[in-house]
Amino acid sequence: MSVATACETQIEDWAEQLQRAPAEQGFLILGGGTKAAMLPWSAANEAGITDDTHGPVKATTWPLHRIQTTYLRGIIEYRPAEFTITAYAGTPVSEVLAVLGEHGQYLPFESPYHVPTGATIDSAHRTDLASRSTIGGLVASGIHGPGRLRHGGLRDFILEVRYIDGMGVVRRGGRRVVKNAAGFDIPKLMVGSCGRLGVIVDVTFKVFPRPRDYMTLHFMSEQLEATVEIISTLLTHPWDLDAIEVQREGSVLVRLSGHTDALVKHGQRIQSRLSKYYSSFLTGLQQHQAWSAYADGLWGQDDQCLVKVPMSLRRIFELDEVVEELEIQRAYGSGGNVAWLQWSKALESQIARLKRLHKAMSELQMLGQVVQGPSHHAFCGAAPGRLFFERLKTVFDPHGRLGIF
Amino acid sequence: MPLNSPTIAGAEFLAKLSEIYSPERVLTKRGQLAAYESDGLTVFQSRPLAVVVPNDAEEISATLKLCQSYGVPYVPRGSGTSLSGGCVPHAQGIVIALNRMNRILQVDPLQCTAVVEPGAINLEISKAAAHYGLYYAPDPSSQQICTIGGNLAFNAGGAHCLKYGMTSNHVLGAKVVLPDGEIVALGGSSLEHVGPDLMGMFVGSEGLFGIAVEITVRLLPKPAAFHTVMAGYRSMKEAGDAVAQIVASGLLPGALEIMDALSMEAATRAVGVEYPADAKAVLIVELDGTTESVEIEKVQLQQLLDASSPMAILVAANPEQRAKIWKGRKSAFSAVGLISPDFLVQDCVVPRTKLGQVLEEIEQLSAASGLRVANVFHAGDGNLHPLILFDGRHEGALEQAEALSAKIIRLCIGHGGSITGEHGVGMEKREFMPDLFGRSDVEFMQQLRRALDPQEISNRGKMFPDMEAPALRLVGLHPLESQGIASRM
Numbered sequence: 011m012s013v014a015t016a017c018e019t020q021i022e023d024w025a026e027q028l029q030r031a032p033a034e035q036g037f038l039i040l041g042g043g044t045k046a047a048m049l050p051w052s053a054a055n056e057a058g059i060t061d062d063t064h065g066p067v068k069a070t071t072w073p074l075h076r077i078q079t080t081y082l083r084g085i086i087e088y089r090p091a092e093f094t095i096t097a098y099a100g101t102p103v104s105e106v107l108a109v110l111g112e113h114g115q116y117l118p119f120e121s122p123y124h125v126p127t128g129a130t131i132d133s134a135h136r137t138d139l140a141s142r143s144t145i146g147g148l149v150a151s152g153i154h155g156p157g158r159l160r161h162g163g164l165r166d167f168i169l170e171v172r173y174i175d176g177m178g179v180v181r182r183g184g185r186r187v188v189k190n191a192a193g194f195d196i197p198k199l200m201v202g203s204c205g206r207l208g209v210i211v212d213v214t215f216k217v218f219p220r221p222r223d224y225m226t227l228h229f230m231s232e233q234l235e236a237t238v239e240i241i242s243t244l245l246t247h248p249w250d251l252d253a254i255e256v257q258r259e260g261s262v263l264v265r266l267s268g269h270t271d272a273l274v275k276h277g278q279r280i281q282s283r284l285s286k287y288y289s290s291f292l293t294g295l296q297q298h299q300a301w302s303a304y305a306d307g308l309w310g311q312d313d314q315c316l317v318k319v320p321m322s323l324r325r326i327f328e329l330d331e332v333v334e335e336l337e338i339q340r341a342y343g344s345g346g347n348v349a350w351l352q353w354s355k356a357l358e359s360q361i362a363r364l365k366r367l368h369k370a371m372s373e374l375q376m377l378g379q380v381v382q383g384p385s386h387h388a389f390c391g392a393a394p395g396r397l398f399f400e401r402l403k404t405v406f407d408p409h410g411r412l413g414i415f
Numbered sequence: 416m417p418l419n420s421p422t423i424a425g426a427e428f429l430a431k432l433s434e435i436y437s438p439e440r441v442l443t444k445r446g447q448l449a450a451y452e453s454d455g456l457t458v459f460q461s462r463p464l465a466v467v468v469p470n471d472a473e474e475i476s477a478t479l480k481l482c483q484s485y486g487v488p489y490v491p492r493g494s495g496t497s498l499s500g501g502c503v504p505h506a507q508g509i510v511i512a513l514n515r516m517n518r519i520l521q522v523d524p525l526q527c528t529a530v531v532e533p534g535a536i537n538l539e540i541s542k543a544a545a546h547y548g549l550y551y552a553p554d555p556s557s558q559q560i561c562t563i564g565g566n567l568a569f570n571a572g573g574a575h576c577l578k579y580g581m582t583s584n585h586v587l588g589a590k591v592v593l594p595d596g597e598i599v600a601l602g603g604s605s606l607e608h609v610g611p612d613l614m615g616m617f618v619g620s621e622g623l624f625g626i627a628v629e630i631t632v633r634l635l636p637k638p639a640a641f642h643t644v645m646a647g648y649r650s651m652k653e654a655g656d657a658v659a660q661i662v663a664s665g666l667l668p669g670a671l672e673i674m675d676a677l678s679m680e681a682a683t684r685a686v687g688v689e690y691p692a693d694a695k696a697v698l699i700v701e702l703d704g705t706t707e708s709v710e711i712e713k714v715q716l717q718q719l720l721d722a723s724s725p726m727a728i729l730v731a732a733n734p735e736q737r738a739k740i741w742k743g744r745k746s747a748f749s750a751v752g753l754i755s756p757d758f759l760v761q762d763c764v765v766p767r768t769k770l771g772q773v774l775e776e777i778e779q780l781s782a783a784s785g786l787r788v789a790n791v792f793h794a795g796d797g798n799l800h801p802l803i804l805f806d807g808r809h810e811g812a813l814e815q816a817e818a819l820s821a822k823i824i825r826l827c828i829g830h831g832g833s834i835t836g837e838h839g840v841g842m843e844k845r846e847f848m849p850d851l852f853g854r855s856d857v858e859f860m861q862q863l864r865r866a867l868d869p870q871e872i873s874n875r876g877k878m879f880p881d882m883e884a885p886a887l888r889l890v891g892l893h894p895l896e897s898q899g900i901a902s903r904m
Contacts (some may be wrong), residue, residue, distance in 0.1 A: 027458060065487070089766070092767055093767075151508075152609060159606070161578075163583075163606065166584045175859075180860075182853075185833045186766075186831065187765070187766060187797060187832055187836075188577070188764075188796045188797065189572065189581070189793075189833070189834050189836040190764060191762075191837050192839075192840055192844070192848070193857075195619050195620075199613070200612075201611070201612045203610075215735040234692065242525050246636060249639075250704050250705050250708070251635070265667060268704075268723075269712075272708045272710070276598055276705055278726070305829075320608050320609055322605050324523065324525060333470075335900070339606075347605045348607040348685075350607070360641075377609055377610065378609065386812065393610060394600040394601060394603065395599050395600060396601070397593070397599050398591075398599050398613050398624075399613055400649050401867050401868075402863055404470055
């Protein structure tokens with residue numbers, strides 16, 4: 011049996027399971043299992059936190075029926091001249107990146123675990139995540155890397171998705187062409203859906219030519235005010251920056267990409283515009299190490315709580331103040347468009363702090379996604395658009411059997 | 416008496432509308448309604464019961480609640496530039512004209528965002544942001560008059576989509592009024608989101624999910640440098656091959672556009688742009704980015720173009736020449752009106768590598784039908800705009816043009832493409848949705864629509880095929896009649 015035939019048989023089998031299962035049977039959709047917080051109920055009862063961000067959790071039959079998407083593995087279609095690639099959901103991200111790399115192409119939003127400058131991976135934990143992370147998991151979690159700043163995130167590159175809905179019907183949304191305005195944009199809806207709307211079985215992405223070279227400017231800023239000034243200066247100038255990431259220690263990594271000959275001159279212009287801040291050029295091994303250390307800082311520990319919070323530079327001070335009080339470490343990514351909140355303590359302490367963070371985020375009317383940490387706490391804070399989501403959910407998953415966490 | 420006569424049909428409903436709007440903002444007179452009977456696709460015409468002109472979200476919410484309780488369909492409308500019949504009124508419903516809600520509420524240079532009302536004109540956003548060196552990237556050809564609300568509803572594109580994406584890639588958040596009048600916030604002011612991408616789902620929903628009343632868009636720094644080149648070719652195939660070579664080289668131009676001889680003729684007559692003599696196709700390539708990168712890439716581009724054996728190459732030497740090239744390209748649709756009394760414009764997408772083959776097949780279909788087809792399109796992303804020329808004064812000509820149009824659409828679907836790249840489905844292409852998605856998935860989309868709008872009153876008659884949409888089988892009593900409010904005479 012060919013790989014594709016085996017995958018299609020598996021998809022049919024899952025569809026049938028969903029069709030036959032009783033209405034109260036919950037299903038657990040698992041990819042590479044790299045985001046522990048999205049695993050189902052375990053410590054949730056003890057924590058006393060209910061997920062009130064996207065509707066009450068429905069009581070379901072325990073144990074949940076498991077759907078392991080890593081059984082679906084392989085590139086279905088890659089058309090370099092069309093800038094499109096289609097892969098089964100369980101295909102490792104590494105495999106997709108390698109295939110694209112052979113044709114000088116890449117996923118511009120980047121994987122959170124892989125460092126595009128070619129760094130060696132330092133932490134064992136991130137090595138593990140990078141090897142297990144699947145393409146369907148990226149979509150379902152909506153987590154991407156620093157490259158989001160320049161060309162867009164996962165949502166901007168997803169073209170088509172095939173999925174099994176909550177009633178066991180295999181459906182398709184979008185189209186395998188780089189431009190399409192027909193019908194509802196179900197592929198985008200699937201980005202960040204965390205398995206609540208269907209079992210993603212394959213995904214098509216738009217891809218881009220990979221930049222020829224990278225160079226990084228490293229700024230140091232001791233105060234948050236200075237960091238904000240650096241970022242806003244960078245963002246409002248036509249410098250085509252690839253990534254702007256602020257590490258916890260207040261160092262700002264600014265990545266440029268393009269032709270090697272142009273990068274140094276370009277970098278010098280940026281440096282001179284921001285000359286009041288100390289900065290240095292990073293290239294070659296130094297650059298690789300800096301970005302690898304950055305990724306390790308976020309993803310390198312296995313006993314941490316990590317929360318992604320979309321934000322804007324306008325709100326950075328109020329968020330920073332709140333999390334400072336909670337003794338939570340933070341990094342700011344995508345040019346100040348996302349905060350990564352992080353703490354590493356015993357489970358009990360993680361949950362206690364998560365409860366406090368949930369309260370604080372609710373007051374700020376902000377929503378965070380817990381990507382690593384105690385299970386069953388996928389979101390914290392206030393969710394906008396809940397009414398819209400709930401109504402759509404009644405069609406995708408009428409029995410409420412998917413995404414029980 | 417026709418049902419849509421305002422004096423008979425909507426007495427109570429209109430009275431209630433008048434409680435929401437001051438008299439000058441409820442239009443019911445025949446002369447007042449005439450301007451709203453059609454949109455950019457003039458083959459569809461329908462006179463609404465009334466037009467209301469809200470000032471704010473609360474008035475829209477109250478209007479939708481009223482429509483909901485009386486089961487009256489409504490159509491949101493901006494400047495009416497839809498090329499798919501997307502805002503053609505429903506004869507037994509109202510039009511909600513959003514033109515008064517045209518303010519740019521905020522331009523935030525720190526966050527690189529703008530917050531605008533739905534009636535704000537696309538180009539006005541860039542003008543407001545220009546002071547900060549920022550601009551709004553999506554640039555549909557009608558950007559001087561089209562509104563951001565319409566852009567959002569139909570996920571409008573433009574010439575720079577290959578590199579910069581469409582409207583959905585630049586809308587970060589919106590306050591929207593759902594069809595039942597509830598107001599919800601989707602997305603936010605961040606480039607990032609968590610949870611399902613609800614904003615992404617709303618964009619391109621063609622008004623079926625409700626009305627966006629306050630929209631946050633992303634602004635980009637205006638590129639430091641442009642390099643715009645026009646190359647003439649002896650055939651469309653040569654121009655198409657040049658596109659393939661440019662894309663394969665790893666260059667990512669801001670725009671890659673092709674115009675054929677008919678389009679060039681029209682643009683020359685309309686705006687005086689001159690194209691290489693005897694060229695059968697012209698390719699427009701625009702590089703943008705930092706000064707350093709454009710300097711390097713333009714050498715690379717020149718080598719690629721030289722190798723493609725063009726008849727002539729014109730490089731824009733200054734911003735005025737660049738503007739002229741773009742003026743010719745962006746005027747092409749309307750300019751075609753100068754060489755043909757009527758035309759239909761298509762918006763299919765095909766895989767880029769199929770461009771040459773599809774263009775040849777369109778030419779064969781054109782010859783067989785006896786109708787001329789002009790072509791101007793976004794070659795970089797395979798988005799074709801065949802313009803089918805006909806004379807509506809001749810009996811059967813429109814039907815003949817529509818038949819050719821249908822063949823072209825099915826041809827593109829057959830090649831793995833889409834029925835629309837940036838104009839939306841609207842009324843014009845709804846019959847082809849099952850061909851594209853299959854009946855089951857189209858029915859699923861209809862279920863999604865009904866989950867938000869059980870009565871299907873929001874932009875009724877758009878996107879979904881006639882025979883399947885209950886809204887389009889609206890026969891018998893009008894909702895107002897069934898409630899004893901109105902009657903036919």
